[in-house]
Amino acid sequence: MLFNSIDFAIFLPIVFILYWSISNKNLKWQNSLIVLASYLFYGWWDWRFLSLILFSTLVDYTVGRLLKIEENQTKRKVLLWISLIVNLGFLGFFKYYNFFLDNFISAFSFFGTQINVSSLNIILPVGISFYTFQTMSYTIDVYKRKLEPTTDFIAFSAFVSFFPQLVAGPIERATNLLPQFFKKRTFNYSEAVDGMRQILWGLFKKIVIADNCARFADVIFNNSADYSGSTLILGAVLFSFQIYGDFSGYSDIAIGTSRLFGFNLMQNFNFPYFSRDIAEFWRRWHISLSTWFRDYLYIPLGGSRGGMGMKIRNTFIIFIVSGFWHGANWTFIAWGALNAIFFLPLLLTKNNRNNIKPVAEGKTFPNLKELSSMLITFGLIVFAWIFFRANNIEHAISYISGILSPSLFSIPEFEGRGHSIVVILLLVIFVLIEWNGREGQYAIANLGHKRIRAIRWSYYALIIFAIGMFMPSVESPFIYFQF
Incomplete structure (x- = not known):
């Protein structure tokens, strides 16, 4: 369902009226209505992909619950990796399978070896890059004990599938959005x-x-x-x-x-x-993705704590991965690498925070x-x-x-x-x-x-x-x- 469609112009007022009239006095009802509305909103494109959201929700909810009671660090890491593998596995299959396959075949062809493997006609689920990153932020923050895992499955489902930002962001952190599903909400005219x-x-x-x-x-x-x-x-x-x-x-x-x-x-x-400058541009463009990569990739890699070599390496990693996140095409990787090159003089001269x-x-x-x-x-x-x-x-x-x-x-x-x-x-x-x-x-x-x-x-x-x-x-x- 597109925001600029007649369908959404009808859908939004109906959900708004139901939300503030029927379910206004009950937080559980409000959250339940959000889940139903969000699944309808997403299923409007292709109802088959609702199973992906539901499965991702179940996995991360369960992992969060288990992380709360598990004290063994090795087992906690295993639980974290289950969440990452499931979410990144879905993303990798639907978005990058044919890209890697085609490049694998091309690499062998370059050396004179022909491989006959057919690519798959895979339909990319709308918004999969957004909601997988959102659910991963929850699991990672629970693993790092930055966030208390929720025991309310309805609230967590609403957080994962919240229809306004489900298919194209902003990519919300669990620490910001999830607690809002537990607070009493009353209509505010202004x-x-x-x-x-x-x-x-x-x-x-x-x-x-x-x-x-x-x-x-x-x-x-x-x-x-x-x-x-x-x-x-x-x-x-x-x-x-x-x-x-x-x-x-x-x-x-x-x-x-x-x-x-x-x-x-x-x-x-x-x-x-x-x-x-380019550094300022990236603080102002797609902020939710830039800060996600900063907190969950750049800083764990060492961020700016090491020497200049490490800073340059981490900068190129963050920009190239950001480019690849956008799509399975070398053009996006080139776009990311080019932005890293533009950013490099500011990093070398320590002017990236001016x-x-x-x-x-x-x-x-x-x-x-x-x-x-x-x-x-x-x-x-x-x-x-x-x-x-x-x-x-x-x-x-x-x-x-x-x-x-x-x-x-x-x-x-x-x-x-x-x-x-x-x-x-x-x-x-x-x-x-x-x-x-x-x-x-x-x-x-x-x-x-x-x-x-x-x-x-x-x-x-x-x-x-x-x-x-x-x-x-x-x-x-x-x-x-x-x-």
């Missing part, structure tokens, strides 16, 4: 209004920004050999805004929807395209240094996105070669160029709104506090009008559903 405001902004990002950028980015990338260097640069920039509008839009809708039900999810995007606060904090405009830093960083990000979007490594290299051709200085030419001017104007307006609200949780978070009601509702009406005007006849899925 929280609900703020949630609706964030949902509205998320829909604007997805429908008005991401989907419009996708129309031209897809044409340019899919026919890159036919276009000039200037057109290819435009395609890369449009894809950069497409993936940001698409993914951060989903996160806004997820966070806003959660607030309607009395839950607070972590911020997943913090205006990343206003970053002044830009912590928002750019031009408390000011209307950035200074020249801040502006140039943002433009350079954005250029590096756009370059890396080429590998992320390309079909394969060869496509990425040919795309970059096309950019570096003499046609780089020509006027972009492609089908529908006239309408693209409208999209560019929308992007300018979008960037200005984001810049104005960059110190909030989301761009229009403070819209309700700084304007009189008539002006405030005029803004809402314009956003709703834009969404309605650009609403496609067929809903487009979110990019990160494939991950």
Whole structure:
């Protein structure tokens, strides 16, 4: 069920009314309704994959219970590995089986040995990378005694399957989200209004920004050999805004929807395209994944405690694994490695923690240094996105070669160029709104506090009008559903 679909527009109010009317007085009923609604929400794609969520839930719930009573460290490690093997096993089979098989066959073919093994027609379960990481965080934290394991199976099931963030995050930590299922929740009007405001902004990002950028980015990338260097640069920039509008839009809708039900999810995007260096970008982009890898992979590997060699090694591991998490393609690994290379000078010069606060904090405009830093960083990000979007490594290299051709200085030419001017104007307006609200949780978070009601509702009406005007006849899925 897509957030930008009629199905969800019907589903959400029904669940909301049931949640606050029938089950309002009973926490167990609220949690049970969330589980039922979440399984319906996920099963809308393919009910067969509900068994994966249920099995993962049963395994991690049981492992958590056993870890609570087990004191023998060897047996505790065995229990932890059972959870990791089950979750990573599901993820590895459904997402990476054919990738490893194809590369295994190619490696033997390179040495002159032919292996006849057929790949499998595997359907990737939606959101499997997200909910497996979420359940693993629970088991790891229980193993490390950072979290007391729950004995309430309904609450734990609700934590694993919570429908707003089930298929594309944020990847919530058990230490943050799970305790919220044990606290009495009462309807809060101001929280609900703020949630609706964030949902509205998320829909604007997805429908008005991401989907419009996708129309031209897809044409340019899919026919890159036919276009000039200037057109290819435009395609890369449009894809950069497409993936940001698409993914951060989903996160806004997820966070806003959660607030309607009395839950607070972590911020997943913090205006990343206003970053002044790559390190700042990764503190602001897909925060839930970046911090997950930091806490559960980077720090256990030694983090920044060792010498410079260890720091460089761990940095490359974290970025390459992050790239591979996104998909079974060498392009994602190249994208991760490229970001590690961009990050390396900051690490070597110990400047990776320089830009912590928002750019031009408390000011209307950035200074020249801040502006140039943002433009350079954005250029590096756009370059890396080429590998992320390309079909394969060869496509990425040919795309970059096309950019570096003499046609780089020509006027972009492609089908529908006239309408693209409208999209560019929308992007300018979008960037200005984001810049104005960059110190909030989301761009229009403070819209309700700084304007009189008539002006405030005029803004809402314009956003709703834009969404309605650009609403496609067929809903487009979110990019990160494939991950």
